Amino acid sequence: MGWCGLASFFLLLLLLFGDIVMLRVACGEGKQHDYGDALAKSILFFEGQRSGELPSTQRMNWRKNSALQDGFQFGVDLVGGYYDAGDNVKYNFPMAFSTTMLAWSVLEFGEFMDWELQHANEAIRWATDYLLKSTNIQGTVFVQVGDPYADHNCWERPEDMDTPRTVYNxxxxxxxxxxxxxxxxxxxxxxxxxxxxxxxxxxxLLSRAMEVFDFADRNRGSYNDSLGPWVCPFYCDWSGYEDELLWAAAWLCKASNNAYYCNYLVENIHTMGSHQENITNNEQGPISGEFGWDNKDAGINVLISTDSQMRNNESLVNTANWNADNFVCGILPESPTKIVNYSPGGLLFKPGGSNLQHTTAISFLLLVYANQLNQTNAVVKCGNITANSDRLISLVKSQVDYILGNNPMNMSYMVGYGEKFPEKIHHRGSSLPSMDQHPDHIDCKGGTPYFISENPNPNWLIGAVVGGPYPNDTYPDSRYLFVQSEPTTYINAPFVGVLAFFKAHININ
Known part of the structure; x- marks a missing residue:
């Protein structure tokens, strides 16, 4: 019998002594969290992922300048941007998605960020400055910097990189x-x-977005075909490119108020889900529980459903609402059409690596959609189950609290938050001594002893949310197990908005 089972056995004794709070914390339940602190740290994390010349305002000060010649050998300036995870490659596909989600977080929940709003805007601009550089030559989009095979063969600080900084476009x-x-x-x-x-x-930014969308739409095709050996299996596109075209059109419709992009959605929304396996509900259409750097289907539907301008088109919004409701029904634990799993401790799980990327992204969408349900006094019907906005918010809060420590391990999966968190994350810069501690160059294999060390990382990547526990709620805290211990920008980006909401609504149960 586990500790929580034993705790339940002694429930009557604890009731007599009034120590119910201790019982709930021991079982990973009920602990109140400082969402404002978690929000601040979730944004600070992005400073630890910066590439390029760091500003004087840099707060993650164990990081130093890196990759200052990116693109120069090819006659372009590609200095800046973010490393996606624990390696030193700049992958634009997940970087751009992380940027979109940071921006959406600010648009939806920026009013709750208070003094952290400025830091969130700085995190966005660090990315957009780089994306402008990546799209500065008409007819070309630079999509990656760094040879992924050479990079993954080394354990080096970004400040020491001597692997090829190959540019891909x-x-x-x-x-x-x-x-x-x-x-x-x-x-x-x-x-x-x-x-x-x-x-x-x-x-x-808006003008460039229009140019890049036109380039993407006029020259249709997947970068799997042209750059497959270099982008696969790292960030291979599994769901097709149609969803990204619709996703971009939706954001351009919202940002520009240009009817062309709104009409594009109406004319092309039927293509959504055409390149993935779908679970159908009475043969009425796809239910997609997918949302992340690869698949944007659920995000498109929620964005359309909650945007006042796009809601003016009855046909479009009806389709989006139907799909968004199906998305919710695929997530709710009590739904008869649920397509995700939950761990014994209550964490949402989906197939694929770095599970918390699913948890944070889906939680963000549920929260945005819950706000829309609240404003319209609507509910979601899943068979004989009805869910209102409060139910969606409650589910999201359970996921947030699990990540922050209300779980069977009593562990926060955010570095630097709480009393217990991952100390041996799969991250080169964090696991190697900083330049201040070890100014001499550490070469490709020189970092191996630090990788295999059982010691905690010397540098805390504050705010980093790792891939998360196994489906049985255990977490080994090992650098070797990158699926569990590696942080990514696209895990953190949607979590920023979710934390901002709960910072302002801390008393929601």
């Missing part, structure tokens, strides 16, 4: 509609953020 002859479409979405979503604070920058 897509063109009219070698299309990549998914990565170009996601880049357009990121630029369009971010343009809304700076509309009032920096109008000229906002307009630059």
């Amino acid at each position: 897509v063109t009219q002859q070698r299309p990549g509609s998914e990565v170009a479409g996601e880049t357009a979405a990121a630029l369009a979503a971010s343009s809304i953020i700076y509309r009032w604070s920096d109008p000229s920058y906002s307009q630059k």
